[in-house]
Amino acid sequence: MLSREKLLNLKEQYMTDPQSLAKIDMVIQTLAALDHQQLPLHRLPNLLEDVKSLSRHPERLLLDDALAELRETLIVNYGLWFLPNTDWVKDLARFAGPRPIVELMAGNAALSAALEAQGHVVKAVDNLDWSGQDNERPVPWTTVSKQAALTAVKESLRKADDPNSQPIFVMAWAPDTSDDDWQILQYLRSQSQPFHLIVIGEKNGATNSKQFWQEADLELNDVLNQHYRAFDMIQDAVYLVH
Incomplete structure (x- = not known):
């Protein structure tokens, strides 16, 4: 995993390579x-070089291997499976407007x-239920209600006075080991009112169930993706789900 010491050592090794130094500093x-x-x-840029670039700069292979460890470092050390940034959070808040947001499967709730x-x-x-698995123990950044995601969706919709007060549900990096995401989408579709569901994940890849990706009607929203980009091999993005 990446440590400050390892990163500082890399800075010394790549002192004459401005592009590599910029990545390390970020x-x-x-x-x-x-x-x-x-x-x-x-947002971070994509930190990893493509094959063509590495063929021109084989000296960057060591750095590429090291920066590929960032995802594991985020999970193990911080309990974060995806990496939001302040610019993107502002985009999300503006998109939501006055509507409350419910973060499903929030993890450490960064x-x-x-x-x-x-x-x-x-x-x-x-x-x-992820405690003690990829990450030893949750250390929430704010209060997290211990609740199943589908239960939270049902409860939040019951409490909404009218469609205009209905919350926006955000689900980032749902696991690919259960169909909870598909159950949530089915339930939202079964209701008589429009719903708002934002999903951050890799389509047909590292996140979410196969059935979810097969059945979801996805919109790759420009506003919600202008400050969110993949930083490694996992090509996650922000989707509005209908």
């Missing part, structure tokens, strides 16, 4: 922010904490 700044339960201000810092009304829910 990762150092990102981890320093997370150490204080703060999100990075801006996104919810950042939204709260923006003054947005948000509720984070998670059943916390």
Whole structure:
């Protein structure tokens, strides 16, 4: 995994390569922010070189291998499976407007904490069944209601006074080991009112169930993706789901 010491050693090795140095510095700044339960201000670029670039710069292979460890570092050290940033959180808050946000499967609820810092009304829910697996124990950034995602959806819709007060549901990096995401989508579709579901994940890849991707009607929203990009081999994106 990536440590500050490892990153500083890489800086010394790539001191004459401005492009590599820029990547290393961005990762150092990102981890320093997370150490204080703060999100990075801006999105990371894709940190990994493509095959063509590595063939021209084989000296960057060592760095490429090291930066490929960032995802595991985020999961194990911080309980984060995806990496939002402050610019993107502002986009999400503006998109939501006055509607509250419910973060489903929130994990350590870094996104919810950042939204709260923006003054947005948000509720984070998670059943916390991932504790002791990829990450030893949850260390939430804000209050997390221990609740199954589908239960939270049903409860939130019951409490909504009218369609205009219905929350926006955000589900980031749902596991590919259950069909909870598909159950949620089925339930939302079964209701008589329109719904708002935002999913962050890799289509037909590392996140979510196969049935979800097969059945979901996806919109790759420009506003919600302008400050969100993949930073490694996993090509996750932000989708509006209908």
